[in-house]
Amino acid sequence: MTRIEKLFSEKKQQKVLNVYCTAGFPKLDSTLEVMKSLQANGADLIELGMPYSDPLADGEVIQQSGAVALQNGMTIAILFEQLKEMRSIINIPVILMGYMNPVLQYGFENFCAKAAEVGVDGLILPDLPMYEYESEYGQIIKKYGLNLIFLVTPETKEERIRRIDDLSTGFLYAVSSSSTTGSNKDISEQEPYFKKLHDMNLKNPILVGFGIKDKQTFEAACKYTNGAIIGTAYIKALGNGKDVQMATKEFLEKIV
Structure with a gap:
């Protein structure tokens, strides 16, 4: 049983909180400090963003944090060095x-091997097509024991959702709306979509992302799912000038 599978198995009656942070933000050497603070203050799972110059799914706040991280000198090689311990x-x-571009530049198999070596559990690669996963990259990901999490949206047809569910391992990432991260859309309006996913009895747990920013939106997202992902709101909290521990503690106290 992987760490992700164990987490969902142990928290069947509770809601899983996944928090996104950008590697190398706010400072190049902040990565592990941020991760330690998230773990200490109630995060169940950490989604660590690898900064990239053209992040298709990310809104302005996360894009900006990625730009800062790149200016700080963050690279995949440096990230793996930071994650060694x-x-x-x-x-x-x-x-x-x-995103696939920097991963391919690093070397896909080298990337997966290094990720597994430092103890990473899974990958989210929004621009990895299902066909390429099935025909080329999936075997490599499985070889190194990594979970691969695909995304679904309110527009994804039921047949495709079931196919994505078959291919995903770990959990299914349910994008709350067809927008970028940090959306201000009312999450409660998406309740029928979350209920539809719940009623499909998919094999993977479901975590909702995009637009989750506080206790109210977290609770709304969790009503029919296994938990939710918070990113933009936490990145904003980290960027407010307070030290990492204080910013993280104050932010997560309002959620969990």
Whole structure:
């Protein structure tokens, strides 16, 4: 059983909180400090963003944090160096989220091998097509024991949702609306969509992302799902000038 599977197994009656942070933000050496603070203050799972110059799914706030991280000098190689000792201090699941271009530049198999070596549990690669996953990259991901999480949206047809569910491992990422991260759309309006996913009895747990920013939106997103993902709101909290521990503690106290 992977760390992600174990998490969902142990929290069947509770809601899983996945928090996104950008590697190398607010400072190049902030990565592990941020992760430690998230773990200490109630996050169940960490989604660690690898900054990229053209992040298609990210809104302005996360784009800006990625730009800062790149200016700070963050690269995939530096990130793996920072994560070398991760498992001596971080025991909750960790997912790397990013885009195919920098991963391919690093070398896809090298990337997966290094991710597994440092203790990463899974990957979210929004621009990896299902066909390419099935025909080329899926075997490599499985070889290194990594979970691969696909995204679905309110527009995704039921047949395709079931196909994505078949291919995904770990959990299914349910995008709350067809927008970028940090959306201000009312999450409660998407209740029929979340209920539809729930009623499909999919094999994977479901986490809702995009537009989750406080306790109210977290609770609304969790009504028919296994939990939710918070990103933009936390990145804003980190960027307010307070130290990492204080910013994280104050932010998560309002959620969990």
